[in-house]
Amino acid sequence: MKNMIQKELVDSFFAQFGESEITRLSIREVGKLVAQIEEKSGKEFIHMEMGVPGLPALPIALEAEKEALDLGLANSYPSIEGIPFAKNEIARFTKLFMNLDVTPLNCTPTVGAMQGSFAALLAAARTNPHKPYTLFIDPGFPVQKSQLHLMGVPFKSFDILNFRGEKLHEKLESFLSDGNICSICFSSPNNPSWICFSESELKTIGELATKYDVIVVEDLAYFGMDFRQHYGTPAVKPFQPTVAHYTDNYILLLSASKIFNYAGQRIGMMIISEKLRTRRYPNLKNYFTSDILGHFIPYGVLYATTAGTSHSAQYALAATLKAVNDSDFDFVAGLHPYGEKAKIMKILFLKYGFYIVYNDEDCELADGFYFTIAYPGMTSGELMKEFLYFGISAISLAITGSENPNGLRACVSFVRLDQMEVLENRLKEFQLSRQ
Structure with a gap:
């Protein structure tokens, strides 16, 4: 059996990155490596490395942004705290889809959820000099750790794989009881594993955050992409599960990139509890003129980084939220193609000898944006590199904080339905090469 792509070609391009281990490459570096191999070989890859939208932007968002630009907003700075239209609709969305009572004062548009993450984690780290550490419940989005490295903020982490359900309480408290944790950060649905934290797990996190006075990011x-339940009808149960139902020490990060397919304009949302928004932390005075967290975040962090969020993109976000809030369309239903592709792809991987690394606690893993795979007898580095010879790309779980040495993250967004037969053929050839 000959590899579809010459081994020498793959190895020569990888060598240009100056890394000895392919698992150390960032998501964007893997994307660059694959693009180079693809161009030189002329072979189209099955792209599973990049977690970017694979659906078109919503027309309502495009029209709203065009209208905002036509009105001349491009020549004026937006408010640091966000335009009223966006803040109002974020607050409505929070109530209608999470059943949380917040006001527009608690809601801030950000330059993607990434800026929200940067601001929230930095602010939390500045609240108390005796609590310097962020705690990540891994696996997670690697760039959030990169943000902390950039800030010089230390962090701790643990892999959730063996601590689901009741085991989470003891594990989490073993970190919090040291008294040096300022914040807990996690995602649900989880990137990369696609596990979803149960209500009991969210309750555990929330109650311990309150007990130890820790901010949960x-x-x-x-949001809403656990398709085992339908979270797309406003003011109707079930509501999106969130730790905010169990603690007032929360900062929530939402993104228009995935749920509204609006990644290119970099627009997201930050929702901070009223308790945290109005709380005073004396240590903030060492970094800013105010010790109020809800003033420090917009005027101390957001102002110093981007001085606000794109004026026109905020109108796109606000118009989309208004349509969703008014029941003009079901945004969750529009995301179902991700789940449909995940279902097919998981069947194919299992058929050809792979296994799912992360399953959910008490039920089958949802079909959604990501899933995790491994092949018996192969490390993640071996599998990741071998895949490249067969025109398949994915990232290692190692950069996500996973303690499993064997797994890869597979993202479904860029894989087209007309590529499923190609994927199956390549997986079949891969399996034959291992025999």
Whole structure:
């Protein structure tokens, strides 16, 4: 059996990155490596490395942004705290889809959820000099750790794989009881594993955050995308599960990139509890003129980084939220193609000898944006590199904080339905090469 792509070609391009281990490459570096191999070989890859939208932007968002530009907003700075239209609709969305009572004062548009993450984690780290550490419940989005490295903020982490359900309480408290944790960060649905934290697990996190006075930064970038339940009808149960139902120490991060397919304009949302918004932390005075967290975040962090969020993109976000809030369309139903592709792809991987690394606690893993795979007898580095010879790309779980040495993250968004037969053929050839 000959590899579809010459081994020498793959190895020569990888060598240009100056890394000895392919698992150390960032998501964007893997994307660059694959693009180079693809161009030189002339072979189209099955792209599973990049977690970017694979659906078109919503027309309502495009029209709203065009209208905002036509009105001349491009020549004026937006408010640091966000335009009223966006803040009002974020607050409505929070109530209608999460059943949380917040006001527009608690809601801030950000330059993607990434800026929200940067601001929230930095602010939390500045609240108390005796609590310097962020705690990540891994696996997670690698760039959030990169943000902390950039800030010089230390962090701790543990892999959730063996601590689901009742085991989470003891594990989490073993970190919090040291008294040096300022924040807990996690995502649900989880990037990369696609596990979803249960209500009991969210309750555990929330109650312990309150007990130890820790801020929870909950990444809801994949809001509503656990398709085992339907979270797309406003003011109707079930509501999106969130730690905010169990603690007042929360900052929620949402993104228009995935749920509204609006990644290119970099627009997201931050929702901070009223308790945290108005709380005074004396240590903030060492970094800013105010010790009020809800003033420090917009005027101390957001102002110093981007001085606000794109004026026109805020109108796109606000118009989309208004349509969703008014029941003009079901945004969750529009995301179902991700789940349909995941279902097919998981069947194919299992058929050809792979296994799912992360399954959900008490039920079958949802079909959604990501899933995790491994092949018996192969490390993640071996599998990741071998895949390249067969025109398949994915990232290692190692950069997500996973303690499993064997797995890869597979993203479904860029894989087209007309590529499923190609994927099956390549997986079949891969399996034959291992025999």
